Amino acid sequence: MVSLNVLVVDDEPGIRSGINRILRNYTVGYPFMEEDFSFELTDADTGEKALEILKEKKMDIILLDNKLPGMDGIEVLEYINKNQIDVSVMMITSYASLELAVKATNNGAYNFVPKPFTPDELRTAMEGITKNLFLKRMTKQMDQAGKQVRFQFLSVLSHELKSPINAVEGYLNIMKDKQVGDDIGDYATMIDRSIERIKGMRNLIMDLLDLTKLESGKKVREVKPTDITEIARLAMDTIEPMAIQRNVKVYLDTPENMVFKADADEIEIIFNNLISNAVKYNKEGGQVHISVRAEDNSLKIKVEDTGIGMDEDELARLFQEFVRIKNAKTRNITGSGLGLSIVKKLVENSYSGQITASSAPDEGTTFTVVLNKSTNP
Amino acid sequence: MNTEKKNILIVDDDMDYLSQLELQVKGMGYEVKTARDEKEAEEALDQGKPDLAIIDLMMENKDSGFILSYKMKKKFPSMPIIIASAVTSETGLNFGLETEEDKKWIHADKFLEKGIRRDQLEREISKLLKL
Numbered sequence: 001m002v003s004l005n006v007l008v009v010d011d012e013p014g015i016r017s018g019i020n021r022i023l024r025n026y027t028v029g030y031p032f033m034e035e036d037f038s039f040e041l042t043d044a045d046t047g048e049k050a051l052e053i054l055k056e057k058k059m060d061i062i063l064l065d066n067k068l069p070g071m072d073g074i075e076v077l078e079y080i081n082k083n084q085i086d087v088s089v090m091m092i093t094s095y096a097s098l099e100l101a102v103k104a105t106n107n108g109a110y111n112f113v114p115k116p117f118t119p120d121e122l123r124t125a126m127e128g129i130t131k132n133l134f135l136k137r138m139t140k141q142m143d144q145a146g147k148q149v150r151f152q153f154l155s156v157l158s159h160e161l162k163s164p165i166n167a168v169e170g171y172l173n174i175m176k177d178k179q180v181g182d183d184i185g186d187y188a189t190m191i192d193r194s195i196e197r198i199k200g201m202r203n204l205i206m207d208l209l210d211l212t213k214l215e216s217g218k219k220v221r222e223v224k225p226t227d228i229t230e231i232a233r234l235a236m237d238t239i240e241p242m243a244i245q246r247n248v249k250v251y252l253d254t255p256e257n258m259v260f261k262a263d264a265d266e267i268e269i270i271f272n273n274l275i276s277n278a279v280k281y282n283k284e285g286g287q288v289h290i291s292v293r294a295e296d297n298s299l300k301i302k303v304e305d306t307g308i309g310m311d312e313d314e315l316a317r318l319f320q321e322f323v324r325i326k327n328a329k330t331r332n333i334t335g336s337g338l339g340l341s342i343v344k345k346l347v348e349n350s351y352s353g354q355i356t357a358s359s360a361p362d363e364g365t366t367f368t369v370v371l372n373k374s375t376n377p
Numbered sequence: 378m379n380t381e382k383k384n385i386l387i388v389d390d391d392m393d394y395l396s397q398l399e400l401q402v403k404g405m406g407y408e409v410k411t412a413r414d415e416k417e418a419e420e421a422l423d424q425g426k427p428d429l430a431i432i433d434l435m436m437e438n439k440d441s442g443f444i445l446s447y448k449m450k451k452k453f454p455s456m457p458i459i460i461a462s463a464v465t466s467e468t469g470l471n472f473g474l475e476t477e478e479d480k481k482w483i484h485a486d487k488f489l490e491k492g493i494r495r496d497q498l499e500r501e502i503s504k505l506l507k508l
Binding site: 159163166167169170171174179180193197327 | 391392393394397400404414435491492
């Protein structure tokens with residue numbers, strides 16, 4: 001049970017004690033709220049008194065009569081508004097006029113209750129204001145949590161983007177000052193490394209664009225019967241140069257013309273990421289086996305490698321944004337740290353599917369993706 | 378004037394930053410040893426005490442640098458340590474090492490931002506080596 005502080009401002013003692021009686025044992029609960037709300041009441045007979053109480057105690061709800069002996073209800077409302085006090089106000093008024101309603105609403109009043117009111121009318125009004133209060137607070141909490149995640153993402157992102165710039169800038173400065181002599185040949189490694197870092201940065205930017213499209217939902221999806229085998233071949237072709245360089249053989253095991261309802265670009269992102277990882281984190285002379293099968297309304301993709309593998313701890317962190325498994329075996333491998341988190345988002349959000357990984361150090365890793373019927377076309 | 382060259386250990390997992398820093402520090406007239414992770418750094422320490430260490434903050438883990446500097450200070454309490462990182466400018470977090478309170482838990486003598494100018498770095502190193 002959560003108790004909300006309610007301030008009742010009315011110059012008529014009868015109204016104050018009436019409200020007390022009606023709300024004393026009243027609670028508000030909704031299926032979506034974890035707890036019920038009850039009301040803790042405080043009285044004030046004038047607007048001035050109400051302001052004094054507000055200065056000392058945090059109130060959640062104010063039931064405010066407009067016609068008061070000194071300053072009137074609207075003035076109290078103006079004070080609350082001006083001082084940005086976080087409280088929901090319900091006006092109680094005997095003569096509802098349009099002018100008053102507009103003035104009060106402009107000053108942030110949540111609702112009106114006409115006077116005289118029945119117990120049921122007051123309870124209904126309290127129920128509404130409590131629900132509103134709860135939702136307002138939940139939204140605020142979620143906004144804060146969202147901002148926190150965003151901030152972490154951005155600070156890691158800026159680190160990942162700045163590292164290659166720093167590296168390239170460093171090499172250029174060395175060359176500018178001719179720190180190792182006049183012969184350009186002596187700078188060959190630095191030039192190669194600079195190109196390598198710029199490539200890595202380009203990949204990061206491409207991955208970021210994929211991620212942004214996914215998150216904003218702006219990309220228009222085109223879900224239609226798609227030849228999955230063809231896309232798998234396309235992805236293999238893209239990765240072939242890297243596979244040749246690393247002396248890794250890639251095998252595809254799939255029936256011809258396997259058709260599944262999907263967005264071709266999304267399937268390509270999934271294949272590209274899984275196959276390029278399998279090649280990158282492989283060993284000299286290693287292998288990659290890709291298999292694709294249709295099973296009743298779903299599609300199963302398996303990418304198996306004979307690579308360096310990883311341990312349980314590393315496996316557990318694998319799908320997080322910007323997580324790159326860093327150890328002696330992986331340090332010459334470049335990557336944005338976004339690929340698998342993108343694949344996971346796609347698989348889960350667009351195909352209500354799953355991605356799982358199993359691995360053994362020095363033996364290899366297997367990724368299994370199951371796609372179901374595409375959601376939100 | 379010291380006739381023997383001072384020995385500096387540089388630890389960073391970014392191979393480009395590591396090689397650039399190595400070149401710079403060598404250019405200042407120091408002997409340089411490099412290590413690319415916590416393990417290599419500890420191996421280097423087993424071979425003898427460097428006169429100073431420059432270590433990166435974020436390596437295998439976000440706090441690898443802190444852990445490493447803690448271990449280094451335990452082994453060689455008198456060896457000055459510089460933690461170099463890009464963290465401050467990116468996150469707006471500021472860990473200076475100005476107060477005694479900070480020095481108690483961050484076992485480093487100086488916290489520098491990566492990408493600092495060569496002459497600044499040279500000044501900081503000679504200050505810590507009391508040259």
